[in-house]
Amino acid sequence: MKNLGDMMKQVQELQARMQEMQAKLEATTVTGQSGGGLVQVTINGKGRMTDVAIDPSLLKPEEKQIVEDLIVAAHEDAKAKIEQQTQAHLKQMTGGLPLPPGFNLPF
Numbered sequence: 796m797k798n799l800g801d802m803m804k805q806v807q808e809l810q811a812r813m814q815e816m817q818a819k820l821e822a823t824t825v826t827g828q829s830g831g832g833l834v835q836v837t838i839n840g841k842g843r844m845t846d847v848a849i850d851p852s853l854l855k856p857e858e859k860q861i862v863e864d865l866i867v868a869a870h871e872d873a874k875a876k877i878e879q880q881t882q883a884h885l886k887q888m889t890g891g892l893p894l895p896p897g898f899n900l901p902f
Contacts, residue, residue, distance in 0.1 A: 812888050820881060827873025834865035838873045840881065 820840030828835045833853055837846035853862050
């Protein structure tokens with residue numbers, strides 16, 4: 796049963812590291828952009844949008860739809876970046892723990 800005890804210890808360590816990683820991710824922010832930088836969206840590690848910056852040249856009534864589309868595109872860019880960072884942190888954190896292929900920890 797020593798192996799079971801060692802495995803439980805590893806699970807507890809992993810759980811503690813995951814909580815630490817989640818706190819770090821929430822404090823992490825990334826900025827996505829679209830339209831060559833005319834629209835920028837900042838999100839935190841949980842995917843919550845925290846800031847939007849729109850170049851004044853886009854603030855014309857006839858370009859409303861373009862601005863809306865650029866905001867969505869910038870948000871998707873930022874979201875993709877945070878997902879990449881999350882996966883990199885997760886891979887680094889679980890590097891020594893033998894997880895079955897395809898096993899994804901919850902995020």
